[in-house]
Amino acid sequence: RSRLPAFATHQVGVAGAVVDESTGKVLVVQDRNKTKNAWKFPGGLSDPGENIGATAVREVLEETGVRSEFRSLLSIRQQHQHPNAFGMSDMYIICRLSPLTYDIHFCTQECVRCEWLDLAELAQTHSTTPITSRVARLLLRGLESGFGHIDLGMEELPAVYSGTVYQLYYRQLPPPLRP
Amino acid sequence: RSRLPAFATHQVGVAGAVVDESTGKVLVVQDRNKTKNAWKFPGGLSDPGENIGATAVREVLEETGVRSEFRSLLSIRQQHQHPNAFGMSDMYIICRLSPLTYDIHFCTQECVRCEWLDLAELAQTHSTTPITSRVARLLLRGLESGFGHIDLGMEELPAVYSGTVYQLYYRQLPPPLRP
Numbered sequence: 116r117s118r119l120p121a122f123a124t125h126q127v128g129v130a131g132a133v134v135d136e137s138t139g140k141v142l143v144v145q146d147r148n149k150t151k152n153a154w155k156f157p158g159g160l161s162d163p164g165e166n167i168g169a170t171a172v173r174e175v176l177e178e179t180g181v182r183s184e185f186r187s188l189l190s191i192r193q194q195h196q197h198p199n200a201f202g203m204s205d206m207y208i209i210c211r212l213s214p215l216t217y218d219i220h221f222c223t224q225e226c227v228r229c230e231w232l233d234l235a236e237l238a239q240t241h242s243t244t245p246i247t248s249r250v251a252r253l254l255l256r257g258l259e260s261g262f263g264h265i266d267l268g269m270e271e272l273p274a275v276y277s278g279t280v281y282q283l284y285y286r287q288l289p290p291p292l293r294p
Numbered sequence: 295r296s297r298l299p300a301f302a303t304h305q306v307g308v309a310g311a312v313v314d315e316s317t318g319k320v321l322v323v324q325d326r327n328k329t330k331n332a333w334k335f336p337g338g339l340s341d342p343g344e345n346i347g348a349t350a351v352r353e354v355l356e357e358t359g360v361r362s363e364f365r366s367l368l369s370i371r372q373q374h375q376h377p378n379a380f381g382m383s384d385m386y387i388i389c390r391l392s393p394l395t396y397d398i399h400f401c402t403q404e405c406v407r408c409e410w411l412d413l414a415e416l417a418q419t420h421s422t423t424p425i426t427s428r429v430a431r432l433l434l435r436g437l438e439s440g441f442g443h444i445d446l447g448m449e450e451l452p453a454v455y456s457g458t459v460y461q462l463y464y465r466q467l468p469p470p471l472r473p
């Protein structure tokens with residue numbers, strides 16, 4: 116990391132897949148500003164200095180009225196020359212969240228629809244995006260076999276230089292079975 | 295993603311853990327510009343428009359002389375007010391790579407040491423960073439039980455708006471076992 120100059124090249128967007136484990140449903144929206152009516156997870160751009168999980172929780176609340184808490188990171192998309200990023204690159208991260216409330220009061224400026232949808236239905240429908248589809252299938256596997264199979268958990272660690280903390284996301288594996 | 299303005303807030307750094315599966319060794323370096331002599335994976339900042347995997351392969355070659363190819367994404371660190379990023383945020387990603395060549399010709403401007411080190415030793419030593427340690431333990435599990443347990447694989451998908459492609463990193467699970 117020695118050959119500077121360093122500069123920011125990416126904007127970061129985060130979406131939250133809020134999964135209700137008791138019903139197998141997930142919170143999805145349809146954006147107002149898109150031509151095709153595709154179900155997707157609520158989300159938006161990170162504010163400067165905002166943690167990934169905090170963006171997911173905030174955007175879900177703003178768009179849907181549902182309060183939630185961060186569980187894990189599920190997928191990352193990197194896209195260059197993103198149309199909304201003025202030629203810069205875009206990192207788009209999907210997190211798994213757990214609901215704290217269930218009543219929907221969605222933002223009519225941003226969304227035309229908002230529902231708790233069966234994960235199995237979301238995994239199969241064509242009215243969604245390729246990424247949402249893949250993450251829905253991941254989440255379905257999580258519901259069936261445990262989210263430990265799909266989660267990148269978060270660990271907060273001290274940053275030596277700045278005296279602050281950083282967040283590390285990785286698969287926290289169970290101890291291996293020894294005969 | 296409707297409430298703009300959008301702007302770049304993050305620099306992206308990528309390190310490559312080159313694992314030689316036939317020997318259980320991994321390629322590590324010690325940076326010239328750090329006070330503590332800690333083993334870490336070679337890496338550096340992404341160039342504008344450069345894919346995560348391409349950065350890892352390029353930085354490994356520049357620092358160590360070893361050619362490699364991208365396999366998977368393993369972990370992500372988010373850090374705000376990174377000391378080398380002028381108050382911006384830093385996303386630091388570690389990838390798994392496979393070696394194509396094995397001879398080391400390391401860059402003496404950037405590194406003081408460069409070795410193929412036993413993964414088991416790297417997972418236990420105190421002469422390393424907290425992140426390297428955790429990723430070494432993940433890789434050790436991968437060696438023992440298959441990298442399918444730890445990998446976020448990459449899938450390239452078409453971007454509808456721009457006509458380009460994007461890269462999606464997520465756990466590509468095997469089909470579930472049905473009785």
